Amino acid sequence: MPRAALDLAPGVRPRVVVVGSGHGGLECVLALESAAVDVLLVDQNNFHTFQPLLYQVATAGLDVNDITQPIRHIVRSQANTEVRMGTVVGADFEARTLALADGGTIPYDVLVLAPGAATAYFGVEGAEEHGFPLKSVGDAVALRSHVLRQFEAVASDPSLLDTGALTTVVVGGGPTGVEMSGALRELFGVLSKDFPAVEVDRAHVVLVDGDRLPLSGYDPSLREYARETLVGKGAEVRLGVNVATVDADGVTLADGQRIAAKTVVWAAGIRAHPLADALGLEQTRGARLVVDETLRPPGHDRVFVVGDAAGATDAEGALYPQVAQVAIQQGKHAAKLIEAMDSGDLAAIDEPFVYDDLGQMATIGRNAAILQLPSGFTLTGFLAWVGWLLVHLVSLVGFRNRAAVFGNWFYNYLTYDRGPRLILGAPRRPARVASPAAPDA
Amino acid sequence: MPRAALDLAPGVRPRVVVVGSGHGGLECVLALESAAVDVLLVDQNNFHTFQPLLYQVATAGLDVNDITQPIRHIVRSQANTEVRMGTVVGADFEARTLALADGGTIPYDVLVLAPGAATAYFGVEGAEEHGFPLKSVGDAVALRSHVLRQFEAVASDPSLLDTGALTTVVVGGGPTGVEMSGALRELFGVLSKDFPAVEVDRAHVVLVDGDRLPLSGYDPSLREYARETLVGKGAEVRLGVNVATVDADGVTLADGQRIAAKTVVWAAGIRAHPLADALGLEQTRGARLVVDETLRPPGHDRVFVVGDAAGATDAEGALYPQVAQVAIQQGKHAAKLIEAMDSGDLAAIDEPFVYDDLGQMATIGRNAAILQLPSGFTLTGFLAWVGWLLVHLVSLVGFRNRAAVFGNWFYNYLTYDRGPRLILGAPRRPARVASPAAPDA
Numbered sequence: 001m002p003r004a005a006l007d008l009a010p011g012v013r014p015r016v017v018v019v020g021s022g023h024g025g026l027e028c029v030l031a032l033e034s035a036a037v038d039v040l041l042v043d044q045n046n047f048h049t050f051q052p053l054l055y056q057v058a059t060a061g062l063d064v065n066d067i068t069q070p071i072r073h074i075v076r077s078q079a080n081t082e083v084r085m086g087t088v089v090g091a092d093f094e095a096r097t098l099a100l101a102d103g104g105t106i107p108y109d110v111l112v113l114a115p116g117a118a119t120a121y122f123g124v125e126g127a128e129e130h131g132f133p134l135k136s137v138g139d140a141v142a143l144r145s146h147v148l149r150q151f152e153a154v155a156s157d158p159s160l161l162d163t164g165a166l167t168t169v170v171v172g173g174g175p176t177g178v179e180m181s182g183a184l185r186e187l188f189g190v191l192s193k194d195f196p197a198v199e200v201d202r203a204h205v206v207l208v209d210g211d212r213l214p215l216s217g218y219d220p221s222l223r224e225y226a227r228e229t230l231v232g233k234g235a236e237v238r239l240g241v242n243v244a245t246v247d248a249d250g251v252t253l254a255d256g257q258r259i260a261a262k263t264v265v266w267a268a269g270i271r272a273h274p275l276a277d278a279l280g281l282e283q284t285r286g287a288r289l290v291v292d293e294t295l296r297p298p299g300h301d302r303v304f305v306v307g308d309a310a311g312a313t314d315a316e317g318a319l320y321p322q323v324a325q326v327a328i329q330q331g332k333h334a335a336k337l338i339e340a341m342d343s344g345d346l347a348a349i350d351e352p353f354v355y356d357d358l359g360q361m362a363t364i365g366r367n368a369a370i371l372q373l374p375s376g377f378t379l380t381g382f383l384a385w386v387g388w389l390l391v392h393l394v395s396l397v398g399f400r401n402r403a404a405v406f407g408n409w410f411y412n413y414l415t416y417d418r419g420p421r422l423i424l425g426a427p428r429r430p431a432r433v434a435s436p437a438a439p440d441a
Numbered sequence: 442m443p444r445a446a447l448d449l450a451p452g453v454r455p456r457v458v459v460v461g462s463g464h465g466g467l468e469c470v471l472a473l474e475s476a477a478v479d480v481l482l483v484d485q486n487n488f489h490t491f492q493p494l495l496y497q498v499a500t501a502g503l504d505v506n507d508i509t510q511p512i513r514h515i516v517r518s519q520a521n522t523e524v525r526m527g528t529v530v531g532a533d534f535e536a537r538t539l540a541l542a543d544g545g546t547i548p549y550d551v552l553v554l555a556p557g558a559a560t561a562y563f564g565v566e567g568a569e570e571h572g573f574p575l576k577s578v579g580d581a582v583a584l585r586s587h588v589l590r591q592f593e594a595v596a597s598d599p600s601l602l603d604t605g606a607l608t609t610v611v612v613g614g615g616p617t618g619v620e621m622s623g624a625l626r627e628l629f630g631v632l633s634k635d636f637p638a639v640e641v642d643r644a645h646v647v648l649v650d651g652d653r654l655p656l657s658g659y660d661p662s663l664r665e666y667a668r669e670t671l672v673g674k675g676a677e678v679r680l681g682v683n684v685a686t687v688d689a690d691g692v693t694l695a696d697g698q699r700i701a702a703k704t705v706v707w708a709a710g711i712r713a714h715p716l717a718d719a720l721g722l723e724q725t726r727g728a729r730l731v732v733d734e735t736l737r738p739p740g741h742d743r744v745f746v747v748g749d750a751a752g753a754t755d756a757e758g759a760l761y762p763q764v765a766q767v768a769i770q771q772g773k774h775a776a777k778l779i780e781a782m783d784s785g786d787l788a789a790i791d792e793p794f795v796y797d798d799l800g801q802m803a804t805i806g807r808n809a810a811i812l813q814l815p816s817g818f819t820l821t822g823f824l825a826w827v828g829w830l831l832v833h834l835v836s837l838v839g840f841r842n843r844a845a846v847f848g849n850w851f852y853n854y855l856t857y858d859r860g861p862r863l864i865l866g867a868p869r870r871p872a873r874v875a876s877p878a879a880p881d882a
Contacts, residue, residue, distance in 0.1 A: 046589060047864070063504065063505075063506040064504075064865070065504040065863065073635060076635060084596065084597060085597075085864070137865070138865070152525075155524075156545065193517055194517060195513065400858075403848070411844075417514075420506040421514075422486075422488050423486065423487045423488070
């Protein structure tokens with residue numbers, strides 16, 4: 001079947017359904033603005049979340065509203081696009097319909113799957129039950145509230161300090177783990193003023209990673225800089241050892257060491273969103289959906305997968321990293337092929353996706369970040385940190401969010417203060433792994 | 442017993458425990474800054490809520506963080522003050538201890554009770570189960586999410602419009618009811634752009650009040666202005682009739698009329714916080730605690746009650762209105778008498794509380810508010826609205842909140858937009874009446 005043949009009567013606009021309003025899904029929708037198609041964007045939430053800054057919500061630097069944007073607001077001026085809040089739980093590729101958790105169905109002519117990722121626990125005992133994930137605004141507020149509750153508890157009963165009430169173990173030395181560790185140490189500085197009666201110098205952050213250095217994928221000199229910076233901020237960095245088990249009182253490492261800690265941040269890894277398991281499609285490492293070089297699952301000409309759930313590989317056969325830039329570029333690529341399909345541009349409908357690596361950056365905290373370009377150029381320190389700030393400000397969707405985040409960062413930087421350190425919601429153990437049926441915020 | 446005799450050894454500083462960090466409790470604590478006492482402020486939340494602006498959180502004009510402030514931050518520079526997060530469930534006035542929900546106790550030499558108010562349902566069938574109260578940030582976010590969910594539901598299934606999915610009944614024509622009604626109408630204007638496929642002109646707000654006009658306590662001309670302004674904004678105002686029952690599908694009025702409505706905002710009244718019921722003290726109308734003219738419960742020389750839970754009366758024997766200004770002035774008055782008790786200033790320890798009425802104001806929406814001074818001076822329209830904005834901006838605790846609220850109001854005014862229209866949390870029926878044991882946010 002020529003892919004351009006969408007079986008549509010002349011003049012009928014194909015219905016493109018995009019599942020997920022993360023970076024990949026949203027970019028795809030926006031790139032279809034002037035295409036002769038009708039777009040429906042489906043998401044379980046009514047807002048887009050700027051995930052790279054979730055750790056700042058968890059550490060009271062920003063609030064939920066700063067890093068989220070109502071989807072309907074984003075696509076408000078896009079005449080060919082509608083939005084539906086709903087939880088997709090399956091698909092019938094023969095009938096070309098999606099199944100929703102509420103029993104409804106959504107027909108499509110072309111489907112773009114961008115469900116994103118969920119936290120991966122790798123079968124580590126107790127990790128899911130006792131670890132705090134950081135994949136949604138709900139996760140971030142729960143973690144922030146939990147950490148602040150520990151300080152309140154110690155203020156009432158200082159003996160709790162001996163049980164690790166103020167110790168946080170961060171599992172996983174990727175960008176999230178490093179950023180959380182640095183930001184927690186800076187938050188403790190603020191809390192030392194809030195809690196004069198608490199020995200905040202006994203509040204610990206222990207970053208645990210199985211590798212020899214944090215931030216795998218970066219140049220060794222940058223990884224060493226990150227380690228040194230974290231240590232300089234007062235974090236403990238335990239490398240070359242994995243976490244064996246997690247329980248309510250702390251973690252046990254693979255070498256038998258025990259760390260008493262009432263807070264365990266689980267930043268050890270992600271897997272494709274559980275929707276990927278429910279489609280009957282082939283999966284690869286991390287439960288990602290196997291796709292060809294055009295981002296289509298083999299045998300499914302009208303389906304694209306983009307972002308963290310896509311198992312696309314580069315020319316060497318390596319899976320692309322699960323980062324925002326890949327999702328964004330894949331979303332745009334799917335939109336381009338959809339336009340080609342619709343217009344019958346046979347030369348373009350099978351154009352392979354090629355990732356344009358713009359480099360990567362991570363921040364460790366105030367005045368400290370790392371930046372690495374594909375050319376091999378690297379940068380650390382204040383300039384890299386300013387670069388990180390600018391890139392993230394510009395990437396935020398919406399003027400209001402940019403203004404709010406800029407204002408908060410400026411205030412935090414000048415005052416060494418943190419704003420939204422509110423304890424919200426009932427005390428709770430962390431949520432189960434996100435399931436397609438459960439709203440996650 | 443001379444009240445100045447606090448039974449303390451020379452040089453021992455009396456321990457003043459203040460329960461509640463609302464306007465009354467907080468002002469009392471701040472007024473004790475330079476007193477020779479040790480202050481402990483106890484609250485079930487770790488933040489102060491600026492309740493007069495809760496309705497703007499419920500209607501997506503402001504976010505939670507804009508109208509709250511961590512208590513520890515507020516009293517950070519006050520050397521004689523400590524904070525404890527805990528839920529007070531009772532008191533032993535003989536032993537001079539407070540009982541906490543977690544089983545702990547707190548001793549006091551002088552006690553200031555400022556627990557505030559809870560929603561009163563007056564035994565109206567279904568009101569507590571199906572009505573949304575508006576007394577906490579948790580209430581406000583739940584109400585906002587519920588209203589937005591109704592719009593999402595109608596976007597998926599327009600037939601729901603016929604069942605009142607987009608109709609909100611606001612029960613009670615006091616300031617909260619009037620402000621909610623006006624703000625909801627303005628929110629609908631924003632949502633009509635978010636939901637182009639929804640017939641938003643069929644979204645209704647019906648304000649119901651048993652009186653002949655809304656805003657009892659104001660000059661009749663202002664009340665008529667409020668009614669006309671609400672009608673001009675597209676709200677329906679049903680006066681002279683009470684709500685008989687509330688159910689999942691709407692309300693039935695006392696005259697038998699039926700209003701189909703999937704959202705019922707219960708702004709019909711408040712009563713003293715349930716802690717007032719648990720103290721074994723005499724109560725008066727609205728469950729408020731009976732106090733003498735010095736704000737002490739009869740026979741309890743070391744106890745003060747301030748704010749919405751206090752049953753203080755004016756020279757004519759009328760209970761003071763349950764508004765922020767009364768609470769603020771009562772909190773300051775209690776602090777003054779406590780200083781007198783501590784210093785042995787016998788002339789001052791029984792000074793009666795006299796309310797200095799600064800006037801009252803309420804807003805109906807954009808460019809529309811009413812203002813009434815004790816002199817009889819009244820003002821409506823744009824100037825009253827600007828006055829309302831300024832008074833509320835200045836009353837907010839903390840530079841950061843003032844900047845955020847000012848920025849948001851400025852943005853909303855210029856753009857006719859609303860920011861934080863996020864649906865958070867699982868769909869839920871409204872919470873039960875706040876109990877002392879349940880955190881309310």
